[in-house]
Amino acid sequence: MKRTLLRFENIRQIVGTDELSVVLLTDLEQRRTLSVVCDHDMTKQMMMRLNGKREVCRTLLPEVLVKLLPSTYEMMIVGIYDGQYQVMLMDTQSGESQRIRISDAILLSLISKVPLYIEDRLMERQSVPFDEHASGVSIPINTMDTARLKLALKSAVEDENYELASQLRDEIKRRRE
Numbered sequence: 001m002k003r004t005l006l007r008f009e010n011i012r013q014i015v016g017t018d019e020l021s022v023v024l025l026t027d028l029e030q031r032r033t034l035s036v037v038c039d040h041d042m043t044k045q046m047m048m049r050l051n052g053k054r055e056v057c058r059t060l061l062p063e064v065l066v067k068l069l070p071s072t073y074e075m076m077i078v079g080i081y082d083g084q085y086q087v088m089l090m091d092t093q094s095g096e097s098q099r100i101r102i103s104d105a106i107l108l109s110l111i112s113k114v115p116l117y118i119e120d121r122l123m124e125r126q127s128v129p130f131d132e133h134a135s136g137v138s139i140p141i142n143t144m145d146t147a148r149l150k151l152a153l154k155s156a157v158e159d160e161n162y163e164l165a166s167q168l169r170d171e172i173k174r175r176r177e
Contacts, residue, residue, distance in 0.1 A: 002120040003076065008110055009033060009130075011046055022139060023106055025116070032127040034118065035139045036085065037148075042103040049110050057111070066112040075105045077118040080126075082175060083145040089114075141171050 009024040014037075021043040023036045038046070048057055057063050072093045079086045085102040100108075109116040118126075126140050141149065149172050156165035 003117040004120055004123045006034065006116045006118055008106065011043065026130050030130050032123065033130040034123065034127045036102050036106065037139060037143065038103045042107065045107055046110060062107060062111055071113065073114045075100065075109065075114060075116045077102065077122060079122065080142055083143055085143060141168060146172060146175060
């Protein structure tokens with residue numbers, strides 16, 4: 001299986017809400033970017049590490065656990081299910097693995113040397129070309145939870161954006177089936 005190593009690029013607030021942010025992950029060459037929606041609590045955790053507050057974080061649980069982890073771990077985004085990226089945290093020596101939330105995987109990669117990979121086919125399907133000067137970001141609708149899809153559908157209908165509304169409706173229907 002071919003895979004792409006991801007790196008943290010940026011985190012941006014979603015306009016119109018204080019509850020959600022989008023984390024941008026890129027390949028090492030910065031050719032393609034993957035968008036991941038994160039909640040307020042995880043955004044706060046990431047921002048603490050990014051804003052130079054590592055000393056404050058030194059005794060927090062993620063940092064303490066990272067010190068105890070052997071260096072044989074890696075993470076792999078293996079698919080999408082019900083609007084969520086599916087990530088496996090794997091011990092490369094023993095072969096044991098556990099599912100982990102994508103936002104936790106990103107945080108873990110920020111505070112450790114545990115690499116985060118994505119299967120190449122999934123990267124190609126979910127990512128868009130990277131543009132560091134872009135004023136907005138794309139979020140694939142298959143990575144939005146059903147509640148957000150329904151809100152987006154309502155908004156698209158109100159805005160008379162029927163093409164988007166049709167895509168959102170189809171995604172909601174696909175999940176029900």
